[in-house]
Amino acid sequence: MAAPPATPTRRSVLVRTALSSLALASGALAMPALVRGAGARPALPCGVQSGDVDAGSGVAWTRADRPSLVEFEWATTASFADAVRLPAVAALPETDFAVKCLLTGLPADQEIVWRAVARDLSDVNAVSEPVTGRFRTAPASRRSVKFVWSGDTVGQGWGIDEARGGMLTYAAMAARAPDFFIHSGDTVYADGPLRETVALADGTVWRNLVTPAKAKVAETLDEFRGQWTYNLLDANLRAFNAAVPTFFQWDDHEVVDNWSPGKDLSADGRYTETSVARLAARARRAFHEMTPIRRTPGAPGRIYRVIRHGPLLDVFFLDLRSYRGPNGPSLETAPTPEARILGAAQLAWLKRALAASTATWKVIACDMPIGLVVWDDWRAKAGVEAVANGEDGAPKGRELEFAGLLSFIRRGGIDNVVWLTADVHYTAAHHYSPDRAAFQDFEPFWEFVSGPIHAGTFGPNALDMTFGPEARFVKAPGPDQGVNLPPSMGLQFFGEVEIEGATGVMTVRLLDSASTVLHAETLEPARRG
DSSP states (O other), X not given: OOOOOOOOOXXXXXXXXXXXXXXXXXXXXXXXSSOOOTTOOOOOTTOEEEEOOOSSOEEEEEEOSSXXXXXXXXXXXXXXXXXXXXXXXXXXXXXXTEEEEEEOSOOTTOEEEEEEXXXXXXXXXXXXXXXXXXXXXXXXXXXXXXXXXXXXXXXXXXXXXXXXXXXXXXXXXXXXXXXXXXXXXXXXXXXXXXXXEEEOTXXXXXXXXXXXXXXXXXXSHHHHHHHHHHHTTOHHHHHHHHHSOEEEOOOSTTTSTTOOTTOOOXXXXXXXXXXXXXXXXXXXXXXXXXXXXXXXXXXXXXXXXXXXXXXXXXXXEOOSSTTOOOOSOOXXXXXXXXXXXXXXXXXXXXXXXXXXXXXXXXXXXXXXXXXXXXXXXXXXXXXXXXXXXXXXXSOOTTHHHHHHHHXXXXXXXXXXEEEEXXXXXXXXXXXXXXXXXXXXXXXXXXXXXXXXXXXXXXXXXXXXXGGOEEEEEEEOOOTTTOSSBOGGGXXXXXXXXXXXXXXXXXXXXXXXXXXXXXEEEEEOOOOOO
């Protein structure tokens, strides 16, 4: 059922203005490579992006084309009449000229406009054109909140085909005027080189824009950085970034497919660097350099965190990749280092954070689904890549951590927990219930799956009944369509969550790249006492 037409809001007008401004600048922003003529002004070729916005702060990011001092300022008016200027940040080769700045002291529930300019370190009179972004801070009191989520960008050989409009799902999400976007992982495909052309089943040709970094697998730090700058060649993504904050997590393809401590690359002739640990370290550095993710004091490489978005919503971001044991059968009957996927420290943090939350809704952004079977070796249907092990009985292996977490949520009386995920390249709505489950010490809950944004479409996957999932809706390729469908087939997906301020009612919608609402669930908040 399609959603009713939305009444234009101040935010939607601001988003459309930002999109128009970025579209006009697309020619100037088209080449994020370090290329300039003598005496040319510096530039910010990757545009700007913001992230991890709460009621009083947000992270601003940009990237210069040369050694520069980047000056940030923010205001509450488009004229910048009340601008607050921050100390300049040095953009140096050590970070590939990428910089970010935490904007603090922001008023709650306020449209913030901000901009960045670069001043050439070798010529202080050479200053770039300013590039402007905007976001709305979280509210301090109850008001309606809307956000979108998805995953999987530039995967399975489907890059930027400018003749087909580029990465169109980003434009579809921007048109919904969300408060923020959760990128649920596979933010880049460091292991997915692009070919210039791909022949399609309909007789046409997909023509990829290809850069040196995307012509091979990423191994060096610069090659991992190049995965990010490639995506930012897309005008839709740059416009989206300027208008909508992104809250990032990661999964496997930021490093290499299905990576875990047991990953063996010795037989993969594409790699000269076969240490997954070294590849992951370089990928993590590039991830933190190239995204507006907050730095966690004492743990600068950490990705799991909570962002509080007013009294109605807390979002808990998980990292199921960094702390896992080797991908194996996952049939351990007791917790062991081999059975972990969250890890003890992250699991303890999540329990504390959930117990301390006073928000009406607790959304857990999980980079992999709980009850879908995802094989490490899909051809042989062997090894466990996600949580479920394919056996429908009592929890084993990685399921043990989730069983303990779900029991903790029930026993602690933690209400209104909803899970959002991506990873499997189709969209679905799963309802979990102890009435259908082998393990029953938990309260019923919803898990919503969406993606890809711009990658191959697959699925659907089988369900593991340990936690009693039921697929209430699935949209995936039909048996006659095959797998790895290109974005031009239209099976690109994102989800939208809207929480009504007065009632706290949550509506979750699953949409395609044409912004067609495929399925919706309306969830009433539980009220105790």
